[in-house]
Amino acid sequence: MTSNELKEAPFAFDDLVGRWSALSEAAPVRHDERQNLWQVLDHRSVAAVLADPATYSSDFSGLTPTQPDFETFRQGNFVGMDPPEHRKLRTLVSQAFTPRVVAGLEPRIHAITAELLDAVEDRDRFDVVDALAYPLPILVIAELLGVPASDRGLFQEWAATLFGGDEIGDALDMSDVERALEAIAPTVREMNGYILEHIRHHRKHPGEGLTSKLLEAEVDGVGMADQEIVGFVALLLVAGHITTTALLGNAVLSFDQYPEAAALVRADPGRLPDAIEEVLRWLPPFPELGRRTTREVELGGRTLPADSILMANLASANRDPARFADPGTFQVRRNPNPHLTFGHGIHFCFGAPLARLEARIALRQLLDRFSCITVPNRREVEFQNPAVIVSARRLPLEVRR
Numbered sequence: 149m150t151s152n153e154l155k156e157a158p159f160a161f162d163d164l165v166g167r168w169s170a171l172s173e174a175a176p177v178r179h180d181e182r183q184n185l186w187q188v189l190d191h192r193s194v195a196a197v198l199a200d201p202a203t204y205s206s207d208f209s210g211l212t213p214t215q216p217d218f219e220t221f222r223q224g225n226f227v228g229m230d231p232p233e234h235r236k237l238r239t240l241v242s243q244a245f246t247p248r249v250v251a252g253l254e255p256r257i258h259a260i261t262a263e264l265l266d267a268v269e270d271r272d273r274f275d276v277v278d279a280l281a282y283p284l285p286i287l288v289i290a291e292l293l294g295v296p297a298s299d300r301g302l303f304q305e306w307a308a309t310l311f312g313g314d315e316i317g318d319a320l321d322m323s324d325v326e327r328a329l330e331a332i333a334p335t336v337r338e339m340n341g342y343i344l345e346h347i348r349h350h351r352k353h354p355g356e357g358l359t360s361k362l363l364e365a366e367v368d369g370v371g372m373a374d375q376e377i378v379g380f381v382a383l384l385l386v387a388g389h390i391t392t393t394a395l396l397g398n399a400v401l402s403f404d405q406y407p408e409a410a411a412l413v414r415a416d417p418g419r420l421p422d423a424i425e426e427v428l429r430w431l432p433p434f435p436e437l438g439r440r441t442t443r444e445v446e447l448g449g450r451t452l453p454a455d456s457i458l459m460a461n462l463a464s465a466n467r468d469p470a471r472f473a474d475p476g477t478f479q480v481r482r483n484p485n486p487h488l489t490f491g492h493g494i495h496f497c498f499g500a501p502l503a504r505l506e507a508r509i510a511l512r513q514l515l516d517r518f519s520c521i522t523v524p525n526r527r528e529v530e531f532q533n534p535a536v537i538v539s540a541r542r543l544p545l546e547v548r549r
């Protein structure tokens with residue numbers, strides 16, 4: 149095989165992208181007989197679902213198997229809650245995780261990115277997931293929480309066990325949830341114990357970091373229980389880590405696949421924010437969000453019975469020709485870009501400003517340090533299970549300074 153053929157081999161995502169485009173042209177809502185769930189595919193219906201938590205609930209707690217160690221994580225995990233519990237926790241956490249806190253992280257994100265890239269400074273080949281996309285978000289979350297630098301390795305280990313192994317892939321694939329939960333329970337126990345200890349320390353010695361701010365937050369005189377803080381930290385680790393890893397890898401893949409887009413960004417780095425939005429539209433890390441109907445409801449010309457499970461398909465909504473001009477092309481200058489990759493409504497991604505900031509800093513440093521970045525052999529690229537997350541897990545690059 150010639151080097152050109154290796155370079156041009158299809159990515160595993162190309163199939164997915166084709167499937168999403170086809171879905172965006174199908175009926176807005178359809179029933180999937182095999183999985184007995186409803187697929188919601190067009191932008192208008194997806195946004196309507198996400199905007200109406202009273203009809204489309206995020207609470208699946210009665211439907212998923214329980215595991216005692218995981219129960220400890222449910223309490224602060226407000227992505228799976230409906231109002232009023234959701235509102236209470238999100239308001240509490242918003243007092244601590246403010247735009248100022250995120251903006252204050254900027255110098256540290258620059259420094260951590262530089263440190264990580266210094267480590268591959270003398271190499272002309274490296275895996276960008278290993279070197280940057282995977283460690284950066286986890287180190288930023290550890291920094292945010294004020295975890296001692298010496299313990300950061302622990303966060304990386306937990307993340308690797310929880311999201312790096314096949315267990316979690318199987319779990320989210322719903323093929324053998326109980327077995328998967330059992331396999332990762334010891335890690336969950338260790339994390340739970342560590343975070344509780346971290347909270348106790350901050351109660352005795354309040355500092356400036358997010359943990360101390362979470363301990364101070366109150367609504368109507370009531371603060372967060374320790375266990376709720378543990379659940380929130382676990383949510384940060386899940387929602388804030390693998391998604392950002394995915395975004396960084398997806399940006400590198402898209403720039404490799406559309407070199408003219410990368411050239412536009414190199415020529416004018418001011419285009420990077422719009423380019424990142426287009427990467428988010430093009431390859432959403434979570435292509436679908438699950439909801440459960442609380443009553444019979446009409447949607448997209450269909451009648452969904454009460455207690456139906458539905459998947460709001462962000463990826464096909466992002467390709468809806470009624471909402472996006474020329475949705476099948478990757479355009480770094482697209483603006484406005486009303487993609488739904490961060491969700492919509494009350495659960496809109498809490499960490500979107502942080503994810504965008506990390507992506508801007510990391511991609512800018514990559515482009516500044518290396519005059520040429522390519523994926524030399526697409527067959528070496530490995531992907532996570534796309535039923536879990538649209539993300540590369542191995543992405544070897546060739547670079548020139």
Ligand code: HEM
Nearest residue numbers: 226227387388391392395489490491494495497498499503
């Ligand atoms: C919620 C995507 C990064 C924290 C969500 C939701 C989506 C999403 C789609 C809505 C879920 C739903 O409606 O069911 C993403 C993507 C990211 C990203 C694509 C990166 C590219 C982050 C980061 C953090 C974070 C960096 C925190 C450090 C959260 C939290 C929620 C959330 C706490 C729950 C919000 C709520 O339920 O009110 N995210 N996320 N995310 N995200 Fe993100």
